[in-house]
Amino acid sequence: MSVRNDVPRTLSDMASLALAVTDGMLHFELSMAYEVFAAAPVGVTVPWYDVTVCGSAAVRVGRFRLEPDQGLDGLRHADTVIVPGWADVDVDPPAELVAAVRAAHEAGARVASLCTGAFVLAAAGLLDGKQATTHWAHTDVLAARHPHIDVDPDVLYVDNGSVLTSAGKAAAMDLCLHLVRQDHGSAVANAVARRLVVPPHRAGGQAQFVAAPVPTRDDHPLGALLPWVLERLDRPLTVEDLARQARMSSRHLGRRFRETTGTTPLQWLLTQRIRRAQELLEATDDSVDAIATATGMGTATTLRRHFNRTVGVPPDSYRRTFRARSM
Template sequence: MHTVALAATDGMLAFELTIATEVFGENPRYDFAVCGDHAVRVGRFLLEPDHGLDRLASAGTVLVPGWADVDADPPAELVDAVRTAHARGARVASLCTGAFVLAAAGLLDGLRATTHWAHTDVLAARYPRVTVDPDVLYVDNGSVLTSAGKAAAMDLCLHLVRADHGPSVANAAARRLVVPPHRAGGQAQFVTTPVPARDDHPLAALLPWITERLDQPLTVEDLAREAKMSSRHLGRHFRAVTGTTPLQWLLTQRIRRAQELLENTDAGIDVIAGSVGMGTATTLRRHFSRAVGVPPDTYRRTFRGR
């Protein structure tokens, strides 16, 4: 039986711990073990591990959940145990900020990895040999996997089940947990929609005007004319207020509106393309896939089911 060992340490995030336990601890196809050298604190509770950290070395899969204090170095004994387990052939996967443990162990050197979007900059700065991707749900490098935060940790766990036992077993687990059975790892954690922090900026009237006309073929000249300023002047204001260009901001609004329509309506892709100013379904699919990481049809199935 495939053994999945959870590496336990003080300050673990309870949500990620619960996800791992629900997906693997309740599945008869896995021997699930919580491993730590002493009782560990999880939020307000104390957890007594089943085994010591040395048990990781004989596991088929080692899960490293996130913990709250990413500013502190991960415990050396945990880093050593994870490194040893991987050297002996274990598949190692981090959930959320558990990626900091894998990075400290050197397992992510030269690889692409992710973590919760709020901590990707810290991970990249602390471990420059790691290629940190903030725009995906999870990354599968074969024997080393990393996930973004919270719900993405569930996606990675189900991805592991699917890899081990096929889609029917993973789908059954997803149904029991009442979650989408599959979200592709390359899907974006979110699509950034630059929103000004204040409403007393030079574009305060223009931005709502744009969002009310996303179905129209707007150009930079159209926006400049409405704002009563030159195109160059408009571009400078957009950079200062939103951090991006007028056309990129406009495209992001179109994508976000398309997401809302895919989530909340049964409209066809061609209809949605027209209503967000993309013109054709082909154009929408191209821009949507590039921004979100999956095609519109896949995005809709994820959020609405079959």
């Protein structure tokens, strides 16, 4: 799986966030979103999200009964609306939910669906003419029911600017962390990821930069190597260097990396270099040349090429966005 982020955006603060709930929602995605957005990690001092749960009445979410904070009309007052997974894709989502989500978007809200919540956005017409994704088991159904949507079954999430969709289950976490990163920068998103102990970095995501905690189990095959690499990102490391440090053949190292991180050693290394560059752009006044050296990119030209291709904006634009947000 990969990530598609076709429309780079600069966002203003998304202070108020509403979770749209109704009977038939999946509790896993709802709980995940609440866990990400309801409370800032310890040590994070930026203004955090004001989370509200909106529903027409008491609802059944999985096997749980949930009392919303306010009605679905509350979605219209939110800066960001999250629509969790919808359990039964064989039936149309409730008309009142669809109408409320559409009204929220028309009022200017950023709307994101998790997993099969994409069916709600599709019914609201928010995905017409756009790329979107959902759980892989339901992408064919979504495409057949809504032929005006370009459904991509191979990505973790799709960012169309004010409308976003994620694939199933764990990909919902990828999208939630993506939203945090857009709103508050990579350092804050990384802090959220560490608090939630998310899995290692997932493969193929050109916009996915949340650095997962390095495995710490003594028996983990890369448990000693990954911290060693992270301390040496300023050096021109090769696969052979990593294999030598891990006391493996390059081929065996490649297999271990694929099993552990879902990607190749070089792609993982590039991702860590870009992540470090993001942190330095946010937290220091170092020049792009100095950051290129500190992250092992060599030259500012190389850094700009990889950064722009991966993040979607040049380093200078990224710095202006997130340094301004921290002031």
